[in-house]
Amino acid sequence: MIDYHLHVVAHGDRPMTVENILAYCGVARERGIREMGITEHDRYLDDVDLAAFQEARESSQDVALRLGIEIDFVPGNEEEMDRVASALPYDYIIGSVHRVGGEEVDHPDHTEIYEKWETYDLYEAYYENVRKAALSGRFEVIGHPDLIKIFRQFPDRDITPMLEETADAIAESGVAVDVNAAGLRKPIGEIYPARDFLEMFHRRGVPIILSSDAHAPHEVAAGYDESLKLVRDVGYREVVTFKDRERGTLPL
Numbered sequence: 001m002i003d004y005h006l007h008v009v010a011h012g013d014r015p016m017t018v019e020n021i022l023a024y025c026g027v028a029r030e031r032g033i034r035e036m037g038i039t040e041h042d043r044y045l046d047d048v049d050l051a052a053f054q055e056a057r058e059s060s061q062d063v064a065l066r067l068g069i070e071i072d073f074v075p076g077n078e079e080e081m082d083r084v085a086s087a088l089p090y091d092y093i094i095g096s097v098h099r100v101g102g103e104e105v106d107h108p109d110h111t112e113i114y115e116k117w118e119t120y121d122l123y124e125a126y127y128e129n130v131r132k133a134a135l136s137g138r139f140e141v142i143g144h145p146d147l148i149k150i151f152r153q154f155p156d157r158d159i160t161p162m163l164e165e166t167a168d169a170i171a172e173s174g175v176a177v178d179v180n181a182a183g184l185r186k187p188i189g190e191i192y193p194a195r196d197f198l199e200m201f202h203r204r205g206v207p208i209i210l211s212s213d214a215h216a217p218h219e220v221a222a223g224y225d226e227s228l229k230l231v232r233d234v235g236y237r238e239v240v241t242f243k244d245r246e247r248g249t250l251p252l
């Protein structure tokens with residue numbers, strides 16, 4: 001199995017040393033993860049220590065290491081996104097929407113955006129950004145594609161057409177979707193994406209990665225019992241992998 005979206009430096013919590021990377025690998029090995037991808041947030045790019053990563057990759061036993069990055073997709077920020085995307089020899093790049101109109105939608109201490117916007121409009125704006133991210137051609141993977149549900153703020157109207165349109169754009173773009181178990185640790189208490197959204201992806205042949213979005217070693221592969229059950233129930237039989245921007249597959 002793979003865990004393809006996680007953070008060692010996280011929010012500046014620890015340096016990217018060989019020892020710290022191998023601590024994540026140790027948990028990964030115990031939990032049956034064969035390939036682990038480190039995807040720091042773009043704003044911590046300067047903390048990514050390529051030499052430490054390469055040394056850890058050499059010495060890691062049983063767990064193959066991949067290097068990615070999680071780029072915060074913000075329309076208008078193309079120059080900076082391109083700078084980050086070309087800074088290091090990544091195996092793949094995750095594009096994630098965390099913001100609407102420049103404001104974060106997932107910050108536990110700053111939820112003002114949910115007061116300012118009518119929820120349906122906020123969802124519209126959020127999914128418009130997700131579609132733009134997919135169609136931008138910058139990313140191999142779209143991270144946690146329904147993050148906007150994090151605080152259980154739901155529109156009072158049906159959002160199925162919005163989700164269908166987003167699944168169409170993602171299928172058209174050819175990117176993979178991040179089935180991310182971090183939602184289980186948030187107020188929403190469920191995986192990103194929700195089952196009905198994942199079914200839309202499956203019907204369109206959109207490939208998936210699996211991830212924990214760990215920000216500490218003990219979170220590696222956290223929630224995988226539920227993730228594996230969900231993706232298998234929906235009908236997925238494989239995940240995609242990346243090396244040097246080339247896609248492979250692993251059976252589930």
Ligand SMILES: [Zn+2]
Pocket residue numbers: 070096098143144
């Ligand atoms: Zn994210």
Ligand SMILES: [Zn+2]
Pocket residue numbers: 005006007070213
């Ligand atoms: Zn993340």
